[in-house]
Amino acid sequence: MTATQSKTxxxxxxxxxxxxxxxxxxxxYGMRTLLVLFLVNSLVMKEEDASLIYGGFLGLCYLTxxxxxxxxxRFLGNRNCIMLGGLIMAVGQxxxxxxxxxxxxxxxxxxxxxYGGLGAIIFGNGFFKxxxxxxxxxxxxxxxxxxxxxxxxxxxxxxxxxxxxxxxICPLLGDVKxxxxxxxxxxxxxxxxxxxxxxxxxxxLFYFLKNKYVVSPEGKPLGGLxxxxxxxxxxxxEAQKAVFTPTALAVALACFAGLFLLFHFSVxxxxxxxxxxxxxxxASGITLAGLILSDSSLTKIERDxxxxxxxxxxxxxxxxxxxxxAGSSLTFIADNQTDRTFMLGWQMPASMxxxxxxxxxxxxxxxxxxxxxxxRAKEKEPISPFKLALGLFLITVSFFMxxxxxxxxxxxxxxxVKWLILLYFLNTCAELCLSPIGLxxxxxxxxxxxxxxxxxxxxxxxxxxxxxxxxxxxxxxxTGDKFDKAKALGIDLQPILDKKITPTAEQLKLLADNQxxxxxxxxxxxxxxxxxxxxxxxxxxxxxxxxxLFALTPFLKKMMHGIR
Numbered sequence: 001m002t003a004t005q006s007k008t009x010x011x012x013x014x015x016x017x018x019x020x021x022x023x024x025x026x027x028x029y030g031m032r033t034l035l036v037l038f039l040v041n042s043l044v045m046k047e048e049d050a051s052l053i054y055g056g057f058l059g060l061c062y063l064t065x066x067x068x069x070x071x072x073x074r075f076l077g078n079r080n081c082i083m084l085g086g087l088i089m090a091v092g093q094x095x096x097x098x099x100x101x102x103x104x105x106x107x108x109x110x111x112x113x114x115y116g117g118l119g120a121i122i123f124g125n126g127f128f129k130x131x132x133x134x135x136x137x138x139x140x141x142x143x144x145x146x147x148x149x150x151x152x153x154x155x156x157x158x159x160x161x162x163x164x165x166x167x168x169i170c171p172l173l174g175d176v177k178x179x180x181x182x183x184x185x186x187x188x189x190x191x192x193x194x195x196x197x198x199x200x201x202x203x204x205l206f207y208f209l210k211n212k213y214v215v216s217p218e219g220k221p222l223g224g225l226x227x228x229x230x231x232x233x234x235x236x237x238e239a240q241k242a243v244f245t246p247t248a249l250a251v252a253l254a255c256f257a258g259l260f261l262l263f264h265f266s267v268x269x270x271x272x273x274x275x276x277x278x279x280x281x282x283a284s285g286i287t288l289a290g291l292i293l294s295d296s297s298l299t300k301i302e303r304d305x306x307x308x309x310x311x312x313x314x315x316x317x318x319x320x321x322x323x324x325x326a327g328s329s330l331t332f333i334a335d336n337q338t339d340r341t342f343m344l345g346w347q348m349p350a351s352m353x354x355x356x357x358x359x360x361x362x363x364x365x366x367x368x369x370x371x372x373x374x375x376r377a378k379e380k381e382p383i384s385p386f387k388l389a390l391g392l393f394l395i396t397v398s399f400f401m402x403x404x405x406x407x408x409x410x411x412x413x414x415x416x417v418k419w420l421i422l423l424y425f426l427n428t429c430a431e432l433c434l435s436p437i438g439l440x441x442x443x444x445x446x447x448x449x450x451x452x453x454x455x456x457x458x459x460x461x462x463x464x465x466x467x468x469x470x471x472x473x474x475x476x477x478x479t480g481d482k483f484d485k486a487k488a489l490g491i492d493l494q495p496i497l498d499k500k501i502t503p504t505a506e507q508l509k510l511l512a513d514n515q516x517x518x519x520x521x522x523x524x525x526x527x528x529x530x531x532x533x534x535x536x537x538x539x540x541x542x543x544x545x546x547x548x549l550f551a552l553t554p555f556l557k558k559m560m561h562g563i564r
Contacts, residue, residue, distance in 0.1 A: 010151055011139040013214040013222070016206065018155055020082070021132055022162035023202025027089060027195040028125065030166030031096065032058075034174045038096075038188040042103050043111055057118050059277045062463030064126025066288055066456035069134075071127070073453050078131040078222065079210055085127030086203030092120030093196030100189035130455035137443025137451070141217035148440040150369040150376075156436035157365030162198075164358040170194050248294040252287050259283035278467050285460035292450055292457070304559040305445040309454055311556065312388055312438060313461035318545040319434055320465025321472055322395050322538045323427055326354040329473040330420065333531070336481040337406075339414040348417060356421050360428035368432045384441040385549060385556045391434030392546035396539055398426035403535035411483040411494065444563050472537065475521035477528050482516050489514065497529075 039050035072081040095117030103110035174191020176184040263279035340348040375381035405419045446454040486493035489510050495501045511518050521528045
């Protein structure tokens, strides 16, 4: 390789991490497409129970990276945690394969094995997820850290290629129906087996290529045991070990307990996800953020940079709350109030509409990375917080666009599928300005001794966004199918929602039995009457977040102390 190439090309280690992450995402997203269907159809669970398990599983998957990051930074190192996490997840998928193989003979045993499989995937994900992200930044010399936005955009493309493959192949193998539309409840095991094989492939790929390619600019292996780190691996003047006093640890435990109880008792109902898992996530994130800042070895510059990570993580919550409507409210709208006629009269399945996000990421990731490279070459590249604010602005535009498209639909009009596709296009552009840039920012600002742990904190902003997104998705007002169903029952739903007539006890029972609400949802004291008002909630939330983050950019730039 020539000297010129070495200055412009990305390290080969990036492509090793790209491939490893691609197979892991195949494993994770492929399994997710089948999980709820497997629980309901094979393990004979109620849909609400399956949803609770799914929600708890996803939330815990974004909690355990804190534990995995801590263990990597203090004891095992990145590469050992990546291989350990990959093997544990592969075992977890094999346990799901086993559960899907034996449920016909022993349902209680299959259920127990399923819980064991999900637990293994949760902990394996915790070891894997923060450590592979933190290694990307270490591939580049200090003078080339400005390449990280481009590097993480390429890395992010690997994530989405893997997700797209998993969401295509695992359902093809595991969600099988015959010509009469009857599902083969014994086929799920093949989807889980495919996910396990993908994870093993990714782990084997990393094992054999890590020593040759996943190296520092000086050629030293990256992500080894923390005890083997040398002073030259750190920035000048940077401490090599975190220093937490016994008092700080005791205060952190007390804060965790207090915050957990605060969040626990602020939630109504007995939903275990809302009353236990989400309070654990929120309390853990706030406690860990405070504990890191209590480290007595932190310099002022390090503390300022960590605060920047915390600030942008807070704003990212609003992005994911809007973005993750793809799997809930937007899917319901695609199913119930969208004309999904595509090419040659083909009716696209409602669940397939959201696949455009993955496709657009794969198509646009390289152009976006080239855009950042070109702007950098002209010394016009915006700093990372500005890109994050731009991502929030773009998702605001996308929801404002869809809000205006549904404004005149009424209860019987259908939204053209092209508008949902355009929304996913804009959301993908927003995602490429925000998600890989956020990953890059953590890599650039984190002190080495906290790199994996701070990725764990950053991933909690995703989890918090998913929780908020679930809450916001639940305020979706009645779509056209609800009015049609009520009409078939002999009930005019609109006057009931408008409180112009009072329904009888018999009508209320009929509506409840058919899962039709007799009132409009309420958010922050405002009644949501229609889809336009529903989407404007996201416009307001993300729009305000975008404006504030744009305004904060000059201050964040100072706190980043020369890092862009």
